[in-house]
Amino acid sequence: MGSAGTMSHSALEKTKIVTAIVIGAGCRGSGYASYALCDRHPFKVIGVAEPRDDFRNNFVDKYKIPKENIFKDWKDAAQKEKIADCVIICTQDNLHKDPAVAFAKLKYHILLEKPMAPTEEECMEIVKTCKSEGVLLQVCHVLRYSPWAMKIKEIIDSGRIGDVVNIQHLEPVGHWHFSHSYVRGNWHKESDSSSSLLAKCCHDLDLINYWMGSKNRCEKISSFGKLSHFTKENKPKGAASRCLDCPPSIERVCPYSAKKVYLEKIANGHKGWPLSVLHSSPDIENITELLKTGPYGKxxxxxxxxxxxxxxxxxxxxxxxxxxxxxxxxTEAICDRKVTVFGTKGELQCHGAGHSLVLYDFTRGDHDRIDTTAKMMKGLSGHGGADFYCMDSFVEAVVQNDPEKIRTGPDETLYSHMLVFAAEKARKENKVISMSPDGTFT
Structure with missing residues (x-):
């Protein structure tokens, strides 16, 4: 096994090239596709479906996609006979179900960006179809594939900290990241995408479920939440409706100013995320124009x-x-998760998830620092390198047609999604929800 937890590169080289179609060539689709540029298993992107001309054209140029496999609409790709081994689906949350079902019926193995879908019914349909068609389904709960999360699981299962009594898990989204994605961006409105808990933290409930184990299911769940600060009542007197029109005296002291979040970054030479969300080839001119007219300038x-x-x-x-x-x-930190696991024989901490764990042993009275540094691959460094490990596992699963290589397969992912749906029901109805071992609830 290599350090990424997969078969060695030399062994993989003996197998055929894995081919893929990418549905949605935005940040996530482009990120996963860049596995083709890694020095790993031969993996080739041979098709793309993307409605935005600039994103699609850049993608086509980068991967030399043949003309016959370039689509504006995924439905056109699904009209053709199967042309690749797998499909990577990275459309918006509420547009996952239809392509997932359609490509499963065409016998494509599927890598599906999280969340699976915004409703229980759509998630269940995806799972049912993939299982009945006999295709692999891997959902991009990428954190399960990261070295730090896997090491926490290994330590818990080893009994080194005794029985787990409590897990505390913090997801610090980041003040400007939240304003970018969940106030101005694609996930700002539940009816257009999903709840922020599903969109952002299905990762996190999935991790807790993973660490607790399949024999120790959640029986009760509650949740409380609020939309704080980002409301019309908190708008400063005299502020404009767009940041570029805002009086300097107000704009200068606003931490969420689009000038700070976007223009200052590009002026300093940064062209990656979040600028890459606005334009496939961001520069000062096109970003300024988008802030004048689009949602990110509001x-x-x-x-x-x-x-x-x-x-x-x-x-x-x-x-x-x-x-x-x-x-x-x-928060200051951006998605730099903090985890503490309290056991009967020790305490395990992971602060700033990605580099090391600290285990305090109650018996010995000492600390053990455990290195969990991830391998970072260009283009696949997202989630502290977890994006790379996720893709590596998926490609190996496709090569061997082996669902055991997938940690986030249909049944396990459906269960963790049900935790999110139950938590949202608890929040909205202000009650404690009881859950069955199979994830159902009323």
Missing amino acids: CVYDCDNDVMSNQVVNMQFKNGATANMTMIAF
Whole structure:
């Protein structure tokens, strides 16, 4: 096994090239596709479906996509006979189900960006179709593939910290990241995408579920949340509806100014995320024009956002252990998760997930620092390198046609999505939800 937890590169070289179609050539689709540029298993992107001309054209040029495999609409790709081994689906959340079902019926193996879909019914249909058609489904709960998350699981399962009594998990979204994605951006309104808990933290509830184990299911769940600060009532007096029109005296002291979030970054030579969301080839001119006319130039206090900026989820498990997850917008750190696992024989901490764990052994009374540094691959460094490990596992699974290589397959992912749906029901109805071992709830 290599350091990425997959078969060695030399062994993979003996197999055929894995071919893929990418549905949605935005940040996530482009990121996963860049596995083709890594020095790993031969992997080739041979098709793309993307409605935006600039994103599609850049993608075509980068991967030399043949003309017959270039589509504006995924439905056109699905009209053709199967042309690749797998499909990578990275459309918006509420546009996942239809292509997933269609390509499964064409016998494509599927890598599906999280969340699977915004409703229980659509998630169930995806899972049912993939299983009935006998195709692999891997959902991009990429954090399960990261070295730090896997090491936490290994330590818990080894019994080194005794029985787990509680897990505390913090997802610090980042103040300007939240304004970019969940106030101005694609996930700002639940009816157009999904709840912020599903869009942002299905990762995190999935991790808690992973660490607790399949024999220790959640039995009760509650949740509380609020949309704080990003409301019309908090708009400064005299502020404009667009940041570029805002009086300098107000704009200078606003931490969410589009000038700070976008223009200052590009002026300093940065052209990656979040600028890459606005334009496939960002420069000062096109970003300025987009801020004048598009959603990313709007005042954060004048948007029609309605998703939670602060939410907690409380869970009780079969063996009596508990867990609590907090998602918070107002942080310096950006998605730099912090985890503490409290056991009967020790305490395990992962602060700034990605580099090391610290284990305090109650018996010995000492600390053990455990290195979990991830391999970073250009283009696949997202989520602290977890994007690379996720793709590596998927390609190996396709090569061997082996679902055991997938940690985020249909059944396990459906269950963790049900945790999110139950938590949202608990929040909206202000009650504690009881869950069955199969993930169903009422």
